[in-house]
Amino acid sequence: MTRTDIPTTAGPAEGAAPRRPKPRWLLGLGPLVLIAVLLGLFSLLNGPGLSRLGEGVPPKEDVAVEDIRLTPGQIVLTVRNQGPDPVSIAQVNVSDYYAAFTQTDDVLDPMEASSITVSYQWIDGDPYDIALVTSVGGKISASIDAAAPSPERSSSFFGLMALLGIYVGVIPVAMGMLWMPFVGRSSAGWIRALLGFTVGLLAFLTFDATLEAFELVAGNSSFGGPLVVILGALISYLVLEATDAWMRRRQDPADVRQKTALSPGRLALLIAIGIGLHNLGEGLAIGSAYAVGSLALGASLIVGFAIHNTTEGLAIVTPLAHERPGLGRLVVLGLIAGAPAVLGTLIGATVYQPTLAAFLLGLGAGAVGQVAVKLLPMLKDGTGRTLTPLTATGIILGIAMMFATGLLVQA
Structure with missing residues (x-):
């Protein structure tokens, strides 16, 4: 009897077309899509297993006063929350006087800006110290060296x-x-x-x-x-x-x-x-x-x-x-x-x-x-x-x- 050699690996079928490589742009886009999906799921599920990390830790409040404008009987402040936690302004103190105020947003989310309009009869040329008191007792300070009406934008x-x-x-x-x-x-x-x-x-x-x-x-x-x-x-x-x-x-x-x-x-x-x-x-x-x-x-x-x-x-x-x-x-x-x-x-x-x-x-x-x-x-x-x-x-x-x-x- 004659022994027949049997190939150990199977090659591509004779006449079969070679497999086309995947486009390079797809290879680069794939990991980005996967990362976006994983981050989206992590955010939607609110960090599985990490919910207890923030327990007992007071919120970090970091608010910046970006602009102050003076109009008759009013002080208008533009503030921005530059911290990681939401912030709520509860009181406004102008030179030891708690003044009435309105704001465009009751709660400032991170990176969000708000306009606070304070009712206060300021006097031309006088200096003023302003303190914004948050709902948890924090204070954001600002000052006016010499009060003067802001030019009307016409x-x-x-x-x-x-x-x-x-x-x-x-x-x-x-x-x-x-x-x-x-x-x-x-x-x-x-x-x-x-x-x-x-x-x-x-x-x-x-x-x-x-x-x-x-x-x-x-x-x-x-x-x-x-x-x-x-x-x-x-x-x-x-x-x-x-x-x-x-x-x-x-x-x-x-x-x-x-x-x-x-x-x-x-x-x-x-x-x-x-x-x-x-x-x-x-x-x-x-x-x-x-x-x-x-x-x-x-x-x-x-x-x-x-x-x-x-x-x-x-x-x-x-x-x-x-x-x-x-x-x-x-x-x-x-x-x-x-x-x-x-x-x-x-x-x-x-x-x-x-x-x-x-x-x-x-x-x-x-x-x-x-x-x-x-x-x-x-x-x-x-x-x-x-x-x-x-x-x-x-x-x-x-x-x-x-x-x-x-x-x-x-x-």
Whole structure:
């Protein structure tokens, strides 16, 4: 007898089509759907087996007062629950007097905001201490340094805010760009000094906006608190970097060397965008401060803002020293840098929210910081050194100028 070999594994049938692999998008989406289903079930079942963890633990109450407006006979507060547990406001105390009040929501869920209208005959110019007492006895404190009626938000008010944005944003930047003829006739050494001045200016704006944003959310942990400032700065920095890289690949696909160089026109545009984002946050802070009556806008303060922002126009035109940009191009760059101040004042006067203001200031800080980094290679002299006595002096003068003019706008 002849022994027949029997195969140990069964292969695919002869002529059968190979199994098609699953789409890659489905492999990526599957775990996300499973995670969402599991989290949904966990939430619906209220954490099976964990219901006793919170027994005997008092609720954590963390409420922030985001806005205070004064109208005749009333104090209107905007509060937000930034804690993990629901909060109910039971009483309102104004300078040791328990006042009657109404609120849009009786119970504040986590991250929810409410408007509390307090009936109180306040006196113009007097200071007041406000305490919101919760249903479990907690206290949320706020203060009014000097009572003054909040401006009425009418069409004339918004027209005033737009005019204010033009005064502190558009006009100063345009005035600074008048140095274009001076920059165009400067020597190479002077250009490096002016570029150093621009780096110092941008560096000051970066730190100034960051510190101001941190101050806005110092006692407010809703939406991440100080983390929103860092998030805003990272977003604007990375977006500008990615946009710059995309523009290089698109405009210079064949020249490898050009890909690593930043053209003066593109650099001026990046400076205008960075300054514009900064002026958006600055305008928002100005508009909101005036809307709540904490900023008295006199002619001297407007002049201070104008002087402080005039140097921003110089920063925009300095990279264009060896070019002859047309008037239309300069106008566009000026509007990109200055017009966001108008938008900022209107937003700040309408829907002020400290976390939003801090986020926008973070955007501006990241943007001007990115542009400052892009400017550094242009400071190099013939020997390849970036920090020479000339450029270092320019950087110091830029910081000193912004610091000195910043003292004019302290309010």
